[in-house]
Amino acid sequence: MPEVMGDNDMMLDQSLHVQFFESRGYLNTASMGLGPRSAIEAVQTALANWGSGSSDPSDFDVDIERARRAYARIAGADSDSVAIVSQVSVASGFVASSLPDGAIVLCAEEDFASLLFPFLADGRLDVRFVPLAELLDHIDPSVDLVAVSAVQSADGRVIDLSRLAEISTENGTRTYLDVSQAAGWLPIDAHRFDVTAGGAYKWLLSPRGSGFITIGSDADWLKPIYAGWYSGPDPWSSLYGPPLRLAEDARRFDVSPAWFDFVGAARSVELLADIGVEAINEHSVGLANRLRERMGLEPSNSAIVSLDTRRGDALAAAGIKASARAGRVRLSFYVYNTVDDVDRAADALLGE
Numbered sequence: 415m416p417e418v419m420g421d422n423d424m425m426l427d428q429s430l431h432v433q434f435f436e437s438r439g440y441l442n443t444a445s446m447g448l449g450p451r452s453a454i455e456a457v458q459t460a461l462a463n464w465g466s467g468s469s470d471p472s473d474f475d476v477d478i479e480r481a482r483r484a485y486a487r488i489a490g491a492d493s494d495s496v497a498i499v500s501q502v503s504v505a506s507g508f509v510a511s512s513l514p515d516g517a518i519v520l521c522a523e524e525d526f527a528s529l530l531f532p533f534l535a536d537g538r539l540d541v542r543f544v545p546l547a548e549l550l551d552h553i554d555p556s557v558d559l560v561a562v563s564a565v566q567s568a569d570g571r572v573i574d575l576s577r578l579a580e581i582s583t584e585n586g587t588r589t590y591l592d593v594s595q596a597a598g599w600l601p602i603d604a605h606r607f608d609v610t611a612g613g614a615y616k617w618l619l620s621p622r623g624s625g626f627i628t629i630g631s632d633a634d635w636l637k638p639i640y641a642g643w644y645s646g647p648d649p650w651s652s653l654y655g656p657p658l659r660l661a662e663d664a665r666r667f668d669v670s671p672a673w674f675d676f677v678g679a680a681r682s683v684e685l686l687a688d689i690g691v692e693a694i695n696e697h698s699v700g701l702a703n704r705l706r707e708r709m710g711l712e713p714s715n716s717a718i719v720s721l722d723t724r725r726g727d728a729l730a731a732a733g734i735k736a737s738a739r740a741g742r743v744r745l746s747f748y749v750y751n752t753v754d755d756v757d758r759a760a761d762a763l764l765g766e
């Protein structure tokens with residue numbers, strides 16, 4: 415993997431750029447990814463069919479299964495361990511509700527609210543916070559669940575996923591991993607964690623309201639509290655009345671689908687899965703490290719760069735879209751970005 419993307423390093427296949435309408439200077443995927451043309455056109459067609467009365471709810475099943483299978487390839491999981499979800503906060507609520515009274519939940523104090531709040535809102539739980547840098551050291555047999563983001567939203571720090579899985583297994587601690595800022599560019603091996611959850615509107619380039627969870631092989635402790643008709647073995651046969659009928663695989667945790675979102679998600683996630691997470695990682699981290707080098711920083715393993723700078727305003731003036739987070743400027747690099755984006759951002763930040 416090139417630590418820094420050089421002028422002449424191979425980029426991802428340049429034909430990829432025709433997949434996007436306008437991505438020049440867009441360094442804000444950590445807030446919201448850019449939808450590819452294929453996804454946007456498919457959603458537009460689905461909306462037109464809706465308006466003309468020519469669509470049927472069951473038409474969307476095929477898109478949902480395409481999205482589920484493509485996500486499995488991205489997450490390093492079997493598709494029968496993937497469920498669809500709407501938001502991370504919903505997934506966190508479902509994990510929190512599955513824990514017994516008094517369960518000890520260990521979290522990082524810098525982590526994203528949608529991961530944390532559902533645990534804090536459940537008065538039955540004993541939620542404990544430590545700095546992210548100390549999280550792995552605090553996992554011991556008394557901890558029932560560790561809940562943490564694979565990549566921090568505020569500054570892009572990446573937790574050591576292998577160590578997290580190993581230490582948790584050694585201590586009999588369950589794991590809940592938020593992959594919202596990771597899935598797409600970071601290899602995850604989701605099967606190593608009890609539950610992972612991520613919204614798809616950032617690095618999975620999908621409409622807001624689509625997302626995925628994965629469950630591990632020992633999932634009997636998880637309560638499908640959001641089960642509905644779509645959680646049945648055949649959703650179209652579980653529309654009415656008792657008894658409770660649930661799919662045997664992870665589809666029992668499916669929430670009722672946001673139809674149009676998954677039309678987009680199917681195309682976007684397939685596009686990314688076809689490129690491959692390793693290639694995306696090399697490209698995105700290589701670009702991020704080119705910026706880090708220009709700013710006099712050591713290389714890192716993240717596609718997100720967080721800078722303490724007073725020149726954030728210069729970025730907008732140079733046509734760069736970034737975001738302000740935790741008093742710093744956050745820039746994120748993805749499949750549609752180029753060395754030109756990096757160099758324009760660096761020139762603006764350095765006043766060159």
Ligand SMILES: Cc1ncc(COP(=O)(O)O)c(C=O)c1O
Pocket residue numbers: 444445500501502503504526528529563565566567592594595613
């Ligand atoms: C790590 C992380 N988790 C979750 C979210 C979004 O949460 P939700 O899907 O509940 O809106 C974000 C958004 O920035 C995030 O960075």
